[in-house]
Amino acid sequence: MKRATAQNVAIEAGVSKWTVIRAFTPGASITEASKAKVLEAAERLNYRPNLLARSLATNSTHQVAVLVDDFANPHKLPFLEKLTASLQAEGLVTMLININEHYSHVHAILNADQRQVDAIVLFGTAFHDEMLTDHKLGRGGPPMFVLARDSQIEGVPAISCDAVVAIAEIGKYLLEKGYRRPGFMAGAVHCLRRLAGGGTLRSFGEPLSGSNSSRCLPSAIAQESGAQAARDYLSKIAPEDRIDVLMCENDALAFGAMDVARSEFGLRVPNDLAIVGFDNAAPAASPAYGLTTYEQPTDQMVKATIDMILERAPRETVNFQGKLVVRGSA
Amino acid sequence: MKRATAQNVAIEAGVSKWTVIRAFTPGASITEASKAKVLEAAERLNYRPNLLARSLATNSTHQVAVLVDDFANPHKLPFLEKLTASLQAEGLVTMLININEHYSHVHAILNADQRQVDAIVLFGTAFHDEMLTDHKLGRGGPPMFVLARDSQIEGVPAISCDAVVAIAEIGKYLLEKGYRRPGFMAGAVHCLRRLAGGGTLRSFGEPLSGSNSSRCLPSAIAQESGAQAARDYLSKIAPEDRIDVLMCENDALAFGAMDVARSEFGLRVPNDLAIVGFDNAAPAASPAYGLTTYEQPTDQMVKATIDMILERAPRETVNFQGKLVVRGSA
DNA sequence: ATATTTATTGCTACCGGTAGCAAACGTGCA
DNA sequence: TGCACGTTTGCTACCGGTAGCAATAAATAT
Numbered sequence: 169m170k171r172a173t174a175q176n177v178a179i180e181a182g183v184s185k186w187t188v189i190r191a192f193t194p195g196a197s198i199t200e201a202s203k204a205k206v207l208e209a210a211e212r213l214n215y216r217p218n219l220l221a222r223s224l225a226t227n228s229t230h231q232v233a234v235l236v237d238d239f240a241n242p243h244k245l246p247f248l249e250k251l252t253a254s255l256q257a258e259g260l261v262t263m264l265i266n267i268n269e270h271y272s273h274v275h276a277i278l279n280a281d282q283r284q285v286d287a288i289v290l291f292g293t294a295f296h297d298e299m300l301t302d303h304k305l306g307r308g309g310p311p312m313f314v315l316a317r318d319s320q321i322e323g324v325p326a327i328s329c330d331a332v333v334a335i336a337e338i339g340k341y342l343l344e345k346g347y348r349r350p351g352f353m354a355g356a357v358h359c360l361r362r363l364a365g366g367g368t369l370r371s372f373g374e375p376l377s378g379s380n381s382s383r384c385l386p387s388a389i390a391q392e393s394g395a396q397a398a399r400d401y402l403s404k405i406a407p408e409d410r411i412d413v414l415m416c417e418n419d420a421l422a423f424g425a426m427d428v429a430r431s432e433f434g435l436r437v438p439n440d441l442a443i444v445g446f447d448n449a450a451p452a453a454s455p456a457y458g459l460t461t462y463e464q465p466t467d468q469m470v471k472a473t474i475d476m477i478l479e480r481a482p483r484e485t486v487n488f489q490g491k492l493v494v495r496g497s498a
Numbered sequence: 499m500k501r502a503t504a505q506n507v508a509i510e511a512g513v514s515k516w517t518v519i520r521a522f523t524p525g526a527s528i529t530e531a532s533k534a535k536v537l538e539a540a541e542r543l544n545y546r547p548n549l550l551a552r553s554l555a556t557n558s559t560h561q562v563a564v565l566v567d568d569f570a571n572p573h574k575l576p577f578l579e580k581l582t583a584s585l586q587a588e589g590l591v592t593m594l595i596n597i598n599e600h601y602s603h604v605h606a607i608l609n610a611d612q613r614q615v616d617a618i619v620l621f622g623t624a625f626h627d628e629m630l631t632d633h634k635l636g637r638g639g640p641p642m643f644v645l646a647r648d649s650q651i652e653g654v655p656a657i658s659c660d661a662v663v664a665i666a667e668i669g670k671y672l673l674e675k676g677y678r679r680p681g682f683m684a685g686a687v688h689c690l691r692r693l694a695g696g697g698t699l700r701s702f703g704e705p706l707s708g709s710n711s712s713r714c715l716p717s718a719i720a721q722e723s724g725a726q727a728a729r730d731y732l733s734k735i736a737p738e739d740r741i742d743v744l745m746c747e748n749d750a751l752a753f754g755a756m757d758v759a760r761s762e763f764g765l766r767v768p769n770d771l772a773i774v775g776f777d778n779a780a781p782a783a784s785p786a787y788g789l790t791t792y793e794q795p796t797d798q799m800v801k802a803t804i805d806m807i808l809e810r811a812p813r814e815t816v817n818f819q820g821k822l823v824v825r826g827s828a
Numbered sequence: 829a830t831a832t833t834t835a836t837t838g839c840t841a842c843c844g845g846t847a848g849c850a851a852a853c854g855t856g857c858a
Numbered sequence: 859t860g861c862a863c864g865t866t867t868g869c870t871a872c873c874g875g876t877a878g879c880a881a882t883a884a885a886t887a888t
Binding site (some may be wrong): 169170181216219220221223224229230239242244245248252253255256257262263266268271278281282283284308392423430451455456458497 | 499500501546547548549550551554555559561562563570572574575576578579582583586587591592593594595596598600601608611612613614631638639716721753754756757760761780781783786787
């Protein structure tokens with residue numbers, strides 16, 4: 169059975185299709201009598217307005233594309249929950265696009281654009297292709313935003329946690345605690361880093377002043393990668409030459425590293441090796457890990473993103489301050 | 499700058515808009531010459547077809563709504579990753595809808611329906627409201643599927659992991675290991691349970707034959723709830739009266755319970771209390787937990803779901819067999 | 829009772845495509 | 859040169875709504 173249209177309801181109710189539409193348009197000019205008549209007919213035919221047609225006519229879909237490329241980070245899930253819930257509260261719906269080796273950013277953006285989404289959110293994902301950004305989407309394309317990562321792209325605001333402040337705060341804390349030989353573990357997805365490489369280490373080195381220089385362990389983003397990177401490092405470097413604290417770009421890496429350090433190398437955390445994460449993912453709070461980490465102000469970030477999408481706030485890069493969550497690991 | 503339409507390109511290229519459309523329709527009847535002419539003009543104007551208009555005309559959006567209500571379960575994330583990736587590989591895009599106290603199933607289904615999605619997948623979510631299912635969506639609505647949970651609803655096929663087999667297998671294993679006093683912890687979201695209440699306990703009780711009866715600890719789904727439920731139970735029941743193995747409806751509950759048992763009650767797992775989860779979520783593999791759990795065949799389930807959506811397979815409930823993953827916790 | 833204002837209803841045109849028929853075009857063959 | 863045939867192009871009608879003007883009905887003023 170084909171679905172009923174406004175026209176069908178109109179015939180059923182003995183009015184014109186525009187009257188039917190009005191019955192479904194809040195605040196439209198229509199008498200109570202005909203509205204009731206229409207609603208009754210609509211009920212009989214089980215009519216529900218076609219939002220596709222409306223979107224076409226009004227040039228607004230109330231859909232927001234959210235691109236994610238790192239499903240390995242457990243932190244993504246609660247963040248995604250907040251984001252979707254908040255979007256829905258504003259009448260927006262989420263188009264979730266998984267960026268991977270078979271489905272590139274360009275692919276995703278082009279697709280979202282053709283589907284006429286109201287905005288595109290690069291969630292924890294950034295990319296370079298200026299050619300696309302500037303040219304293809306310059307002309308009437310949807311606005312783009314980068315969430316939870318910094319943006320290198322002109323005209324694409326970023327909504328993120330202030331990495332410099334975060335690093336400084338973590339560094340200060342570690343320094344006070346007496347750590348002097350820090351190491352940094354970064355995820356290696358897509359050439360960009362949330363806590364951008366050099367800058368990070370320098371900021372961290374600074375509070376530690378003349379201390380030993382930092383070491384960087386590259387890896388892909390994921391718990392298993394964190395484990396592997398830690399394994400490589402610990403088996404290669406003699407105990408006396410090792411770092412005394414490991415900062416990880418995200419908690420997933422930290423969990424992997426901690427697992428390996430404890431169970432494969434018998435190291436005590438934090439005594440033999442302290443570990444700091446970033447995100448305050450759920451398992452960090454569990455006594456099994458007790459990870460000292462840094463919590464992003466996700467509520468603020470989500471709110472800011474939506475405000476920009478709805479043009480309730482200027483569309484420009486903003487940085488929020490997170491907070492250090494001290495637990496047993498450092 | 500407004501986006502270019504086929505009509506604009508047509509004028510630019512000196513042809514009719516239908517020729518423009520044909521240039522963008524694979525296999526359409528058009529000469530190489532005019533196709534090149536059109537593509538060049540399209541490039542100049544930065545034309546990209548409007549999929550909204552196409553969807554309206556073809557009556558197919560290539561969008562699939564995925565409803566999720568339990569973001570607290572870490573298992574959802576990799577599952578969601580697979581689902582989105584597989585959908586995208588088939589040219590389908592995911593509309594992710596977050597079901598919560600502010601946004602009900604009915605709300606979500608109605609919205610998805612009005613957006614003309616090609617299918618609705620209740621992912622790990624089930625609901626009763628037959629009134630809606632039968633009446634409202636009976637008439638030309640999108641097909642619905644329940645993924646990773648069983649379906650009570652007539653005409654809504656479920657794609658899930660065979661719970662009876664799973665429970666039997668777990669029970670058999672635990673029996674062999676000598677456990678005799680099992681307890682079961684179920685999530686209490688929305689009245690439905692994946693391993694439906696009574697049946698579960700009976701299946702589990704059966705292999706344990708004449709042994710002590712099972713205990714059920716109700717709670718909401720989430721790690722914190724698991725912790726709370728375990729805390730309540732352990733502080734209330736004397737050590738000698740306690741269960742010897744706790745089966746949890748999902749890993750998140752198991753993690754919470756294990757944390758509490760170990761760190762708050764000093765119990766050794768599995769010696770003092772064995773714990774079994776369900777899902778094989780990422781942290782289960784980590785030495786920090788080493789959780790014995792049951793892995794759902796997610797690949798098969800996702801594939802089956804998509805086959806049904808695309809009508810490559812009959813739309814009927816299917817059950818796949820998972821496998822027991824034995825680790826240290828039981 | 830009639831004129832004037834206002835609320836309600838119906839209308840045309842349009843959003844940007846698709847489907848499928850009809851005309852125009854070229855080509856091969858008689 | 860003329861005709862049949864297949865290809866290419868253009869056309870009308872349509873998908874299911876929205877916008878905003880015009881006509882009509884109802885309410886108020888004179």
